[in-house]
Amino acid sequence: MNNYKIDDFSIDTLRIIDVNKLKLERKDSGYLFAEYEGKSYEEVSLTRLQPFYCLDTYISVAFRNNEEEWIEIGVIKDLKEMSEEQRQLCEDYLNFRYYIPIITKIHSIRDNRMGYLFVDADTTAGRKKIAVNDWWTNFRINNSGILTVTDSDGNKYQIPDLNKLDGKSNKKLELFV
Numbered sequence: 001m002n003n004y005k006i007d008d009f010s011i012d013t014l015r016i017i018d019v020n021k022l023k024l025e026r027k028d029s030g031y032l033f034a035e036y037e038g039k040s041y042e043e044v045s046l047t048r049l050q051p052f053y054c055l056d057t058y059i060s061v062a063f064r065n066n067e068e069e070w071i072e073i074g075v076i077k078d079l080k081e082m083s084e085e086q087r088q089l090c091e092d093y094l095n096f097r098y099y100i101p102i103i104t105k106i107h108s109i110r111d112n113r114m115g116y117l118f119v120d121a122d123t124t125a126g127r128k129k130i131a132v133n134d135w136w137t138n139f140r141i142n143n144s145g146i147l148t149v150t151d152s153d154g155n156k157y158q159i160p161d162l163n164k165l166d167g168k169s170n171k172k173l174e175l176f177v
Contacts, residue, residue, distance in 0.1 A: 049075065052148060053142060103159045130155075
């Protein structure tokens with residue numbers, strides 16, 4: 001049972017969580033249980049506020065209330081400030097939630113001239129045939145140089161460093177990035 005008052009939460013204030021006062025546990029349901037500043041939260045979820053740029057910083061901690069609304073408890077500024085056990089629990093949860101296979105090799109890229117690219121690639125989840133609609137929008141390189149590819153079903157794939165791909169893979173990609 002949650003023991004909070006709605007006045008404890010404000011949508012216009014960023015509350016940085018003191019990680020020394022936060023205790024998280026993984027439940028069989030997949031959700032987390034949290035205790036923070038003497039209050040208990042049953043159904044807790046972690047969300048990366050900048051999922052493509054900051055994997056370990058600015059993690060929102062929210063719970064679902066009795067009205068099925070998600071209410072933010074606060075933000076973990078940096079997972080590295082947590083104890084090893086708590087940090088690992090958060091990383092495991094986030095890695096499951098934000099599962100994005102890494103593209104390790106590109107066998108071919110075929111353009112069907114009707115708005116789709118078909119990428120045949122090796123990934124950390126095995127060999128995949130990835131259909132990409134509107135590649136101009138769905139091949140994105142962020143400021144860190146990470147290429148994110150979004151397929152026609154909304155699944156995401158990444159290439160963390162284009163320079164680490166083999167030469168043949170890079171040659172196939174250079175028309176599109």
